[in-house]
Amino acid sequence: MVLPQQAQGLLRIRVGANAEIVRAMSYTNESPPPSAPAVAVSALEKVYGSGAAATTALDHVDLSLSDGEFVAIMGPSGSGKSTLLHIVGALESPSGGHVEVAGRRLDGMSEHELTLLRRDHIGFVFQFFNLLPSLSAIENVLLPALIARRLDERTRERAQGLLARVGLGERAAHLPSELSGGEQQRVSIARAMLMSPELLLADEPTGNLDSRAGGQVLHLLRELNRDEGRTVVMVTHDPSAAAIADRVVFLRDGRVAGEVPGGDTHSVIEFFATLETPLEDELSIVGGTAVELRPA
C-alpha cells in the first residue's frame, strides 16, 4: 500500500500541528533525563515472503527510546507495530537495518545469543497472557528463573513480592484457570519483571481485558516504569491506553507516521484518526470520535 502523495503531505503537517498542540497543553512528564538509548532502531526493514508475494511489514523505521522511557506504539491493523515489537524483543529477525537493545546490537547475534538476551534483558507481556495452565501463579512468575536456572530463596522472595505488588499476594497458589483475565495479566506482568529486565515489551496487554482490569494493568505498567526505571514499549489499539505513555509513536504501512507526547487521550485520538480515516479500508473509528482535520 503506497500512501498517496497528498496524504503524505497531510501527515507531515499533522505531525507539526500535534507537536504544537502538545506543547500548548504543557504536559508535565516525569520521565528521567535522556541518557544512552535503551532501544535504537535504524532503517529497520521487515519483508515477509519473497517475489510477487512479498509483503513489506516495516519500511525503513527509525526509532530511539531513551532509558526509562515508556513508549506506546499505535497504528492501524497491519501497520507493522507488532512486527516492530517482536523484532525489538529479539523474537523475529529483521530483513534489514539495525536494532540495538540495552547497548547490544541484535543483528549478527546467533539464535542462542538472542535467546539469552530475551531471557536476561527483556520481559514480555502478551495479549493472551500466555501463562502455563499447569503452573500456579507463583510458579508462572518463577518460570524465567527456572529457565535461567537461577532459582534461589532471594528469587522466590522477589516473586512473592512481585505478586503482592500486582495485588495477587493472596492468590499465589491459584492456577491460571482460577484467575480472572485481569489477574492473569497481572501475573504475567509479575513474570515479566522477575529477572529485572531493562526492557519490558507489552503486546496489546489490555486488548483482552475489560476497561477496569485494563486500567489496573496500565497503572501497574506505569508504576513499574516510574518506580523501577524500566523502559517500556507497549503496542496498543486503545488511545486511552496509549496516552499513559511518555510518548506515542504511530506506524502506518510499516513506516513511522509521526508521534505525539503521551498524557492526553484526545491528542492521541486526533492523531490516530488522521491515520485511519483517509483510507477506506480502515473502518474502525477509535473511541467513536472521528476528528476531521483538514489543512486550511
Next chain:
Amino acid sequence: MIASFNGVALRGMRTHKLRSVLTGLGVVLGVGMVFAVLVLVGTIHQTFTQLIDSAYGTRSLIVSPRGGGTVSRQALATIRSTPGVKSTGQSIGGSFIRLDGRGRPIHGSAGIMWMAGFNSGESPYDFQMLSGRPMRSGPEVVLEKNWAREHHLRVGDVVRAAASPTGTVSLHVVGIFGLSSGLGFGGQGLAGLPLPYARHVMNQPHGWMDVSITTTSKDESTVESVRRRLQRELGNGVRVQSPSGLEDQATSQLKALNIVLYFFSGVALFVGGFLILNSFNMTVLQRIREIGTLRTLGATRRMIVGSVLLEAVLVGAAGTVLGLGLGFVLAHGLVAAMRGLGMPVSGVSIGASSAIVAVVLGLTVTVAGALRPARRAGRLEPIRAVLGDAGARERPDWRRAAIGLALFAPGCIFGGRFWMGGGSGGSTLSAMLGIGMTLALFAGIVLAAPFLIMPVLRLLAAPLRRISPTGGRLAFDSASGNPLRTAATAAALTIGLSVFVVNSVFSASFLGTVRDQVDRSFARDFTVQSIGGGVETGEAFQLAPSVADEIGRLPGARVVSSLRTRLVELPGTHGASNGLAIGIEPRTFGAVDKSEYSGASARAALAGVARGGAILGAALASADDLHVGSTITLRGAAGTVRAPVVALLHSVTLGTGLTVELSQATQEAIYGPMNDTQVFVKAQPGQAKALEARTQALLERRYPNLEMLSSVDLKHHIQHQMDQQFGLFNAIIFVAVLVSLLGVINTLAMSVLERTRDIGVLRALGSSRWLVRSSLLDESLLITLAGAIVGVAAGLVIGVAWIAGLGDLIPGISFRFPLGATLLVAAVAVILGSLAAVLPARRAARIDVIRALTYE
C-alpha cells in the same frame, strides 16, 4: 512447588494425563508385542536345547545317521574299539499312537508316543527312574513323568498303543522316569521299551537310531580328538557331534521360523514406533503455545528439545515397564496357542536378554519417535508458536512422496524373496536384508500415506456428504484440512491391514496352489498313512510292511503304490536337514500320480528313476544349481550314490520343493532300509467307494494307528497344516492390527484434544452436541475407511509382487486373493476404528463451551 525447568514438563504431563496415557499406550503395545515374540522365540529355542541337554546330559558325543537311516552294528563295534571311548549307550526309536479305552486311536499330539528301545544300563539318555523299576523284557514300558501325570498313568497301568509297523500292543507300565531337566517332551509321550521287544514291534531287526558316547576324559580337547577320529573312521554316512552341536543343528532348523517371528516383531515395533511418533507430534502440536511462551521467556532450543525428550523418556520408561507386563501375558497366550496347534513347546522361558532387548528397543524407539517432534519444537519461531499459528497446517510436499516410493519399491520387488529365502536354506544375512527392506517398505507407505489416503478420502466424502450434509461436511473439512494428521491417523491402520493382507495372500496362494496341484496330479483314490504322519514327517511314522500287500489283496484294488519318505540333509541346502528323500515305486507310481515334470515326460522320468536316476524338486534344483542331465551326489548312512537328474518337479504336493524322488532301491542304497510311510491306492473303475469301506474296515481291525485319507481329506490335512503355520502368524498380526486400531483411537482422541478450541467455537456458534458428535464419528469413519482401503490395496500390491517373485522358490505358486477374510477383517477394523471415535466424540460433545474457547 516446581524446583527446576524440567519440573515444568513433568507438571504438564500430570495436568494432561489423558495425553500422557495415550502416548504411553503406544509404547506399552509396541514393547509388549516385541517382548512377547522374543519370549516365544526363546521358549521355542529352549524347548529344543533343554530337551537335548536333559536327554543326553553328561554324554560327550552322539553318533547319528546323517539324514535318516541307522547306525550299523559294525559302526557300533568300531565306536567301541576306538581309543578314548569309555562306554556307549544306544537305542532304536519309533512312534506309536495311543488308543483309548475302546481301542480307537487318539488323534493329535496327545496320542503320539515316542518309544525308545534299549537295554537298561545301555541307555543313551539321561533317564532317571523316579518310581517303579526299569523295564526288563516283553511288553514292559517306562513313561516320562510329565506325560504320565497328564494322562493319569501310574505304575501298574496298561497302555494300549498301535505300533507303527506291527499293530496293537498292550504295554505294562513298570516305571516312571524323568529327564534330568524335569521337562516334558512338548506334550507328546516319551517312553522306554526293552530292546528285543522294541526291535520286534518296531520291525527294526538291526542298526541303531543313535549312539551316545561317554569318553574316558571330559577334557574338551580329548573329546574333540575322539570326535574327529570317529568321524574319519565311520565315514560321511553318520554325523558325530557333541550335544551342543546337536543343539546348533536344532537351532538352525528353527531359523526360518525365528526369522518370520522376528519379522513380525519388527512390524510390531514399527507400528508401535509409528504410534509413538504420532503421539509426540500431537503432543508437540498441543504444547505449541506453551513452547512459544517458554522460548519467549528465554528457554533455549536445547532446553525445549530436552523437555520434550524428558517427557519421552518418562513415558517410554513407564510404557516399557507396563509393556513388559503385557508382553508376559501375550507370550503365555502365544505359547498356549502354539500348544493348541499341536506344536511341542516347553514352559514359557523368559530370558534376561529378551527383557533387555525389549526395554532398550522400547526406550530407543520412544526417544527416536520423539526426537523429530522435539527438534521441530525447538526450531519453532517463538513468536509464531506463541501466537499459535505455527505448524498447524503443514502441507505434504512431493519430495515426501518420492522418498516414500523409493523406500517402497525395493521392498515390494525383493523383500518377499529375501525373507522367504531364509526359510529354504538361505543365509541369515539375506533374511535380515529382507526384513530391513520390508520395514523400509512400510516406512515408504507411511511417507506416501498423505498422497494415497487423501484422494480416497475425497472419493468417500462425496456419498457421506449426501447422507449427512452438515456433519459430513464438517468431518471432511476437518479431515482434509490437516492432511498430515489425517494420514498419520489412518496410516497405522493401513500398515496393520496391509500386513494382514500380505499374510492372507500368502496363505491363500499356498493353499490354492496346493489344492490345484492336488486336483491336477492326484490319480489315486485315497492315501493310507499313520495318524500324525504325512509326507513332511519323514520316517518318523512308518507303516507295517504288510499294509500295502493286504490292501492290494482287497477286492476292487487296482494299483497300490507305496512311498518311503525320509527327512535328510540334501546338497546345497546349507546343512538344513529338512530335505525329503522320497522312495517311490516307479513302475506303479505313474498310475497313482499324474504330476507333470519338466525336462522329461512322466513316463521317461519314472523310467529314469527305475534306472537309478533322481527327480528333483524345483527348489532343490535352484538351491544346488542342478538341471536335467547333471548329477546329484547323495550321502547317507548306507552309502553314497551319484544319481543322474532325470526331471524336475514343479509342484508342492510332495513338500515345499526341497525334494528328491528316487526308486526305493536307490533310497535304500543311500540311507538304509525302511518301511513305507504312505500307501497310494487306486481302485478299479466304480469300485472306489467299496474299496474305501473295505480298507477302512481293515485298518480298524488290524492297524488302528493308520488312517485313510481321500484327496478331499488330504487337502483338508494340508489346509490344517497351513492353518497351523499361518495361524501363529495371524495371531501375531492380529495383535499388530489391534495395536494399529488403538493407534487410531489414540490419534483421534488427541486430535479432539487438539481441536478443543475449534469445537468450542462450533458449539458457541450453535452446533448441537449431536452435530459435534456425529461429525467426529463421520470423520473417524472416513479416516478408518480410507486407511483400510489403502491398506488392503497396498497389501495386494505387495502380495502380487512377492508371490510373483517366489515362483522358483515355491514351485508353481500363483496369486490368490482371500477376498472373504480380507473384507471381514477390513470391515471389523473399520467398525472398531469408527467405534474408537465414540469416546473422543462423547468427550468432545460434552466439552464446556467457555472452557473450550479458552483451552490451552
